[in-house]
């Protein structure tokens with residue numbers, strides 16, 4: 510998978526690309542990332558990437574010409590998609606990450622300042638993505654989020670191929686709690702079942718913990734989760750306990 514990232518702060522990406530799974534995927538050539546500095550595509554004397562907004566108002570707007578020139582300079586692979594990172598975009602979720610993993614090339618345009626001249630979107634953008642309902646100073650942090658989530662889905666990048674498929678959100682439930690040694694820490698014990706070696710019981714306990722966590726923290730996720738009859742029975746019990754607890 511190839512990423513072409515358009516930004517006025519290419520240095521923003523340095524530490525992420527040198528770290529952990531992203532570094533490993535780059536070294537294994539399972540991933541390539543090309544950083545394009547929008548400022549390199551300016552043609553005026555001062556290399557300005559922004560200008561004041563027509564109609565007035567605070568802040569600066571990214572000029573269309575350097576951004577469009579930067580996009581046009583990138584050699585396109587067959588399955589290529591251009592994405593503008595903006596708080597106006599569709600909210601990112603794991604399903605979108607899975608969909609994006611099908612492309613050979615993602616061109617990520619990082620917005621900055623108060624915005625980007627809207628003609629860039631009209632001329633050169635296939636879709637717009639936001640990573641949440643809050644405002645970042647620019648799309649760079651969002652681009653790192655996209656990269657980080659996508660690299661987990663590239664075959665052969667995760668040590669354990671199974672883990673991406675069993676992540677939270679892949680099955681629509683939050684994860685069960687994890688423990689490692691020691692068995693007792695500051696008076697808190699690891700749940701006995703996990704030390705039992707009884708795989709069936711461990712599996713059942715983990716499933717119930719996933720259901721509990723999701724019920725308590727993100728009940729909205731339960732609508733879409735794939736649940737067994739046993740799961741439904743357990744959830745009804747939880748509901749009953751909660752009601753009785755309130756009385």
Ligand code: 6GU
Pocket residue numbers: 593594595596620638639640641642643644645646647648651
């Ligand atoms: Cl993609 N960009 C900016 N500037 N702010 C955001 C965002 C993106 N997603 C959430 N907030």
